[in-house]
Amino acid sequence: MPVTNSISEKLRLQRLTKSSCERLKLVTPLHRSERNVVPRQITRQSPRQCSHNVLQLGQNQLRADRAEFERALIVERTKAGLEAARARGRNGGRPFKMTPAKLRLARAAMGQPETKVADLCAELGVTRQTLYRFVGRKGELRADGEKLLARHKRGI
Known part of the structure; x- marks a missing residue:
């Protein structure tokens, strides 16, 4: 055909x-x-x-x-x-809003029951979502918080 x-x-x-x-x-x-x-x-x-x-x-x-x-x-x-x-030790991308210093301050403040999350977020310059991504409700460190501190210790 x-x-x-x-x-x-x-x-x-x-x-x-x-x-x-x-x-x-x-x-x-x-x-x-x-x-x-x-x-x-x-x-x-x-x-x-x-x-x-x-x-x-x-x-x-x-x-x-x-x-x-x-x-x-x-x-x-x-x-x-x-x-x-x-x-050479350079990583691209946007830098994290949460720094190790802010993380330590957030952990200490979240451990206290009288802390208002909205005020803490305004003081740190991060959103509520970012805060809870790194720190739990009672001030415990979450997985992303551990990663941030590990990166800072390695010098990245």
Whole structure:
């Protein structure tokens, strides 16, 4: 049973593959085969399929491949830079609002029954959620509080 052109005309190559490199690997053998399948853009069709349309498609493909390659280079360099910074002892990200000094003060204040949590939070400059993330209701240290003190002892 012969393959009709209607299926190949409706096929969107962007959805068929993940990257333009894979698209090029798919289209090139079809174009070079004895059937000489010519890829064309469905969304912006020209009146006739000429060699300059194929050339334009190839140029667009090259631009897309170069953009993907450059993006991969940027990602690779960024990861290498972050890794080098970690090796030097630098960690990225936003600093914690809760410091070890604030944590010690919060533990002492939460251990006293007359402490008002809203006033303590305002004094420390943290939210109620942040306070309870590090310290329990009776002043006991929670897991995140232990992590913060351990980080500070290591000098990170």
